[in-house]
Amino acid sequence: MGLIRSWVETANGAACPFPLNNLPCGVFSQGEDEPRCGMAIGDFVLDVAGLEEAGLLVLPGGPLLDVPFWNEVMAAGPEVWAALRARVTALLVEGAAERAAVEPYLVPLTEVALHLPFLVSEYTDFYAGRHHAFNVGTMFRGAENALPPNWLHIPIGYNGRASSVVVSGTEVRRPWGQVKGPDHAVPAFQPSRRFDIELEMGAVVGVPSEGPVTVAEADAMIFGYVLLNDWSARDIQAWEYQPLGPFQAKATATTISPWIVMKAALEPFRTATPAREVPLLPHLQEPGPMLYDIALEVALTPEGGEETVLSRTNYAEMYYSAAQQLAHHTTSGCPMNTGDLLGSGTISGPTKESRGSLLELSWGGKEPIAIAGGTRSFIEDNDTLTLRGACRGAGYTIGFGDCTGKVIPALADPYAR
Amino acid sequence: MGLIRSWVETANGAACPFPLNNLPCGVFSQGEDEPRCGMAIGDFVLDVAGLEEAGLLVLPGGPLLDVPFWNEVMAAGPEVWAALRARVTALLVEGAAERAAVEPYLVPLTEVALHLPFLVSEYTDFYAGRHHAFNVGTMFRGAENALPPNWLHIPIGYNGRASSVVVSGTEVRRPWGQVKGPDHAVPAFQPSRRFDIELEMGAVVGVPSEGPVTVAEADAMIFGYVLLNDWSARDIQAWEYQPLGPFQAKATATTISPWIVMKAALEPFRTATPAREVPLLPHLQEPGPMLYDIALEVALTPEGGEETVLSRTNYAEMYYSAAQQLAHHTTSGCPMNTGDLLGSGTISGPTKESRGSLLELSWGGKEPIAIAGGTRSFIEDNDTLTLRGACRGAGYTIGFGDCTGKVIPALADPYAR
Structure with a gap:
């Protein structure tokens, strides 16, 4: 078409x-x-x-x-x-x-x-990018333990905080949090020094459900997709995430694009998930292509400076589709509601230039990346981060609008009144 | 009074x-x-x-x-x-x-x-019982790694699923889920065989907040407390929880008491958290007693059978108060809303008879406990589980109403339509 x-x-x-x-x-x-x-x-x-x-x-x-x-x-x-x-x-x-x-x-x-285009009921964030999971797992747990044993069998995810979801253009204040480096005897409470983005797509649930749904039923429940930046404080995350997962590291803000692209507009761009490395159990198998060919990029602009595109990747890199994630989400009988938002997980490609977070791009800060006029390991104050997405059809483009946020400095004293 | x-x-x-x-x-x-x-x-x-x-x-x-x-x-x-x-x-x-x-x-x-006495905005579940954390940590990771390094420094928690919260008396259907035992080569999708309760208190947020709040401000935001049973599928949890925390294992249902007891009614029963094993950072220190002396019990009644009280404990056993948890919840700038529900974490006392979950009472199923007419490792179909709580004042009692749920059999085929 x-x-x-x-x-x-x-x-x-x-x-x-x-x-x-x-x-x-x-x-x-x-x-x-x-x-x-x-x-x-x-x-x-x-x-x-x-x-x-x-x-x-x-x-x-x-x-x-x-x-x-x-x-x-x-x-x-x-x-x-x-x-x-x-x-x-x-x-x-x-x-x-x-x-x-x-x-x-x-x-x-x-x-x-x-x-904000819709009232967010609840927000779930997945971890379904193969390259991202391997990269982050390597940094947090070493290459030999990088991919958790469950990763190839279920689209693992955690519940995020719906109250943190904001629309593109909203300023994001650098958070405070408790952190503890491996060399420190006691933790400290301080502004995050490793504040980061995560390039994701968000699936927006339209039709509610009670009880388990199939992957095909899950796909039919989805109203559309947004770009999603899951801002992440890596230093807070490293200290807090075991054994219950990310919490305050992900609760400062989650920025979405101003436009929800309806599923019908994405239909010509459907594509299958990559080949399975191990077979999925039947209830998680896709009856047809459930991912989309969406070209994605991340750009960083320092205050008064020039934009640098940090990364280019594609939603088709995901190992699990939103339909598979939503189906898994209901296996326990968990009721899903209109306005539930499902983050795909960070979308990193196989190359360094296609990584969807600064954590990966700078390899935990060890390899700062070049930007116009400087370098970056993590986000600095007054940097503006922008996600963009586009499906390229025959003579036309499907866009989401920029998903952007400027990081403003942390409060000097979070408890000053 | x-x-x-x-x-x-x-x-x-x-x-x-x-x-x-x-x-x-x-x-x-x-x-x-x-x-x-x-x-x-x-x-x-x-x-x-x-x-x-x-x-x-x-x-x-x-x-x-x-x-x-x-x-x-x-x-x-x-x-x-x-x-x-x-x-x-x-x-x-x-x-x-x-x-x-x-x-x-x-x-x-x-x-x-x-x-349900209120519309639940979002639901967060903590892990703030010292004895519970040690017991569960021992079973999941061994005694030497039982208490995570962060546990004495922050009230660790995870976001749960608000849509799963139901009022006392609602039947709870045994969930299906993906499980994998250590001896199995591949996972299986089956009804949970280790379905459990968690005895908790829930704090109900009244006044919303933006940005970080102090422990005293957090206490003032809390409207009241409910009894809370965080139903947990231990076999699903064991397979899914690393590295992002519990997800479908906790999403089937969360039962609360029908009555919210307002903070003012609990005021005479305020009590301090236990002595700190290591000092907390200043922003998490309590300016006064923020726990409550609430006697708690868990009872199990098989269908047509007699009730057995499985456990007796007290909310005062918690290492962190709800006010501390709520203050921690806001450190990142996470907005809190009217109707947010904070689960305390499982309330286990120091003795075997005061443990707040079957996982602990039966030590992972290895030591089935005696009930009237039988034994239990985990919940069996058609068992009714009841939590009760009471503050005992001079000549009066403060109660919450029973927090009860009957576990009905799993669906024969969750995808039959």
Whole structure:
């Protein structure tokens, strides 16, 4: 399938991240107006909440867009998602009869602020990148114990903190935490010195479940995907993570892209997970390709400096898909809800240039990497980190919007009042 | 302080768990009526939602009780909590002028169903019992590695799954999960054979926070406490927990008592944490006693059989208080919200008879314990497990209501549709 041409001219460029094929879901505001649901098209956001209010967009079981988050649409399920896309496509397609009626609902992207696109119910973070798991395991436990024995059999993950999820553009304050180096007799409480990113994709659960679901059912529950930066304080993590896993090291912030790309927009880019090194048990086997070919990159920009792209990789590097992760998540009977967010785990490729964290890129700080005008082992104050993702189709691109965050200095005294 | 006598006669017995000193918060329904907020008094639940509606209970910033959960009161903060208790005490105290007006709002406890008392935002589970950590660490990693190096320095914990929290009385279905014994070449997917309880207290966050808070501030944020059973599948846990901590082993269900006991009711029972084995860093030190003297017990009743009390212990056994845990939870800047639930960690005492899990009581199944008419290593199908808690004051008792759950058999095929 090629580009679907729109009467919104800027949507038709091959490099535009928001062609009519995409129609990602966000929440925007203009000036002092209340936030509302919109979909990106070309250089604009389409005020779909306004279209629904005006009767130009009628959804089964609606109104569903009269709230400043996408959860009601997400919960409504695949038929409503398809109806939404079909109707908005009909309104925006080249030659659409409703063009004059729809034009007033286009707002230039340069004039809006973007907000969290959905209410995050719970947040789970996985560890499903083969190269990342091996790299980090080697640094934390040595090469011989790098890959935990369970890793090839289940998509291991941990529950993260939903309250930490913020939208792209939100500043991230360097955290304090308890740390203890191997050479220190007692721990210290201090600002993190090894603050890091993790390049991930996030799967957004639409349809809730009770009880175990199959991988195919899990795939059908997913509404769409976001870019996700799982900010990580490596020094805090190293001290706290045994035996119960990461906790405060991952609780400062988790930044997501402003746009949820719906599964339908990603459909042409489906791809299979890599060959299994050992067979999976039947309940975790994929009935079809469940990953996506999404080119990803990480860029760092020091304050007042020039951007350096630190890493380029692809979501197709993952060993487990979000559908497999979600299916595993339900095996115990764990109820899943609309708005649950599943982080893929850090997406590192096989080469040094495709690693998805500074921990890996600088090999635990031992091999600082070159950036424009300097070097980096971990994030320094006032660095801006940006994740980008793109599916490249025939004559069009599917984008998520930048997933960006500037790291501001730690509080001088976290308990000063 | 002794018993506060009420005109509700059944509230004045020394063994009654719901004297006027207690006034715990729950959500009840009668017949087909919608659930509503109530407080237990003697053999009754006081329909406080009805009292508010009738103008007999006016809360600052109210109405706050016109929803079937306590979150609005919880968020309103300590002054509103105090105003609520003062007014309800005045209405129920012996000789109250409003007795005739209030009597119609008493509903016998035998006639009501009890529901989750609050909307759980996020759920965190700690590991703060010294004896439990040593016992479990010994079984999982050997006595020499039993206590992790960080354990005496931070109250270590992990994020659990809020969607798994259910109210006392909810049946719990034995989960399936991936397990692998040390002697097996490949893992298997099967119903858990080592399904267990964990006896815990849960702290309920009322006032939200942004950024790090002190231990004293954390204590002030807590609305009250519940009994909490953190159901745990030990065989699933053993295979999945490294390196990211427990996940599906703890996601089947977490049962809480139907009543939240407000902090004010527990005030006379405050007690200090045990002496520190190593000094804590200043930000985790307690400015005063932050634990409570709450006698706890675990009972098991096989179907059609007789109850056996398996364990008796006390919340005062914990090494860390909920206030310390909550303060630690915020060190990274993690935002905390109204309705966050913090599990204390399993509360085991120093003796075999005071252990808070079957894993410890049966020492990993190697020493089955005697129950009326049989033995138990772990929970068997159709066993009912009950936690109970009580503070014993001068002539009165503070109770939480039973925290109970019957374990029903696993699904024959979790993917049969």
